[in-house]
Every structure is written in C-alpha cells, then in structure tokens.
Amino acid sequence: MDEAAAARIAPMFKALGDPVRLRLAAMIAAQAETCVCDLTPHFALSGPTISHHLKILREAGLVDCERRGTWVHYWIQPAALQSLSTLLQAPAQR
Amino acid sequence: MDEAAAARIAPMFKALGDPVRLRLAAMIAAQAETCVCDLTPHFALSGPTISHHLKILREAGLVDCERRGTWVHYWIQPAALQSLSTLLQAPAQR
DNA sequence: GCCCTATCTTGACATACTTCGAAACAGTGC
DNA sequence: GCACTGTTTCGAAGTATGTCAAGATAGGGC
Numbered sequence: 001m002d003e004a005a006a007a008r009i010a011p012m013f014k015a016l017g018d019p020v021r022l023r024l025a026a027m028i029a030a031q032a033e034t035c036v037c038d039l040t041p042h043f044a045l046s047g048p049t050i051s052h053h054l055k056i057l058r059e060a061g062l063v064d065c066e067r068r069g070t071w072v073h074y075w076i077q078p079a080a081l082q083s084l085s086t087l088l089q090a091p092a093q094r
Numbered sequence: 095m096d097e098a099a100a101a102r103i104a105p106m107f108k109a110l111g112d113p114v115r116l117r118l119a120a121m122i123a124a125q126a127e128t129c130v131c132d133l134t135p136h137f138a139l140s141g142p143t144i145s146h147h148l149k150i151l152r153e154a155g156l157v158d159c160e161r162r163g164t165w166v167h168y169w170i171q172p173a174a175l176q177s178l179s180t181l182l183q184a185p186a187q188r
Numbered sequence: 189g190c191c192c193t194a195t196c197t198t199g200a201c202a203t204a205c206t207t208c209g210a211a212a213c214a215g216t217g218c
Numbered sequence: 219g220c221a222c223t224g225t226t227t228c229g230a231a232g233t234a235t236g237t238c239a240a241g242a243t244a245g246g247g248c
Contacts, residue, residue, distance in 0.1 A: 001120035006113040013116065017108025019100040020206085024095035036224065049208050051225055070216055070223055085182035088175045113236085118233095130196065143236050145197055164195055164244050191248085198241070206233070213226070218219105 012084055015060035020045065021053045028063055029076040036072050106178055109154035114139065115147045122157055123170040130166050 001009075016022050020043060027042070028034045040050050054074065057063045062081070065074045095103075110116050114137060121136070122128045134144050148168065151157045156175070159168045 001117050003113070003117070006116045006120075010111055010113040010116045013107045014111025017104055017111040019097070019104040020207095022100045022107065023095050023097070025170045026100075039226095047224070048210085048226080052208080055225085067215075067224085072224060081182045082201055085179045088179035088182070114235095131194095134196095140237060141196070142198080142238080146236080149197080159198085161243075166196060189248105191246105193244105193246085195244085195246085196242085198239105199222090200239085202235105203237105204233100204235075208229105210229095211227085214224085216221105216223085218221085 009084070009087065012060045012062060012080060015062055018053065021057055024050070024053055025057055025062060025076070028057075028074050029081070031073045033073045034076065039074075049094075053093050103178070106154045106156060106174060109150050109156055112147065114144075115151055118144070118147055119151055119156060119170070120187065122151075122168050123175070127167045127169045130168065133168075 016025060023040060023042070027039055036050070036054070039054075040047055043050060054065070056065070058065060061077060063074050063076055065072055067073075072089075097175060099177055117136070118133060130144065133148075134141055137144060144188070145171075148157070148159070152159060155171060157168050157170055159166055161167075
C-alpha cells in the first residue's frame, strides 16, 4: 500500500468509522433504495445532523443519492464496499 | 446492524480511517511480524507519533504486540480483518 | 554492579478537525 | 402563498493529530 493508495482509501474507512454513519450505511445497503425520511426516525439526532453524515458517506463515494419529487433517495455503491472488502480479505487469509 | 454492534465495529473502521494507520496496518499485515524500527523509516513522522498510531490500532483490536529484548514486534489480528471484510461483502454482492 | 546507548511508550501541550443543533435556505407539490 | 422535505451555514463543545520532553526497558562495555 503506497501513500497515494492510502490517501484514496482511508476516507472510506473514516466515513464508516462513526457509529451513526455505519448504521446509516448498513440501512442503505439493506435495500435497493432508501428515503431519508425512513432513516431519520431511527436516530436520536436532528435532521441536519443526519444530512451531514449522509454527505460524508456521499463524498467518500460509498453512497449516492437523487431527488425524486419531494423525497431524496439514497443507495449504496457496491463497488466501493467490494474494494474495501477485498483489501481486508487478502491479509486476513494469511 | 443495531446500535451496540455499530458501537463495537465503528472504532475498527475509524482506526483504519487515517492514511498513516492504514499504511501501518498494511505493512504489519504483509508479514508475519514487524518490528517498529522497520515501520518508522517509511514515514515522515516522529517516533512518538508512530507509537501513538500503533496504540490506536492496538486498542481497536486490529494488531497486537510484544516486547522481545530491545525491540517491539507487531502482528495483525486476522480475525478482526475477516469480520470487517465479511460485513462489507454481504451488501456489496447484492 | 554501574553507566551509557538504543528502542519504544507515555504525558503535556498547541493546533486542527468532528460532531451536533439552531436558524436560514432551496426544491417540490397543493 | 403555504406546507413539507432535505440541505447548507454558522457557532460551540468535544476529540484527534503531531511535536517535544521525560520515562521505562533491554543490552553492551567497563
């Protein structure tokens, strides 16, 4: 792992390194698509705070979103998860 | 993923969420054992700083260490990596 | 044994980043 | 216009990062 690769990948792990974001990502990954209004009630946090965490997941490339009428829908980016998974798996099997 | 599971797992991702620690973990994982004195030269950081990052990896349960004479040897905890990997892989394959 | 050096960790500190809520803003539909 | 859903901005409190100095532990020379 060289410096550039670490700088590219670390933000993804960092994004998952918060309990709230980890749960958000898990909820989004559990379905094909998830509306923000379905996520917010599961947390004792304000709307802006959830929105902030979603933005970090978005900027890390782990999720993507689209506004469709009144609601905003989020979905997981499977390729990103896959690359992290294989990265962890190689040394784990040694 | 319930709240307790997230609180247990997030610190591991957080530990990997720093470029320096990600590279440290990768270097340690690449060999059966690694001496701290082999890690430090690869970074433009002081010894105490490296030691600090290694402590975080240790507290996250990702690596373990042992003093053997003058040197301290670190090794990876494969089970921890494996659990993170499978966690990511399930939704990634959907 | 005693001192000296080398290796690594710990403690104290300054700086920078995170987290979160309140208020303001933007987009959509009636 | 008005109500509703999310996002952005701003500020306060907490947490992380990195350096310096000091401490702990081991080995070698005398």
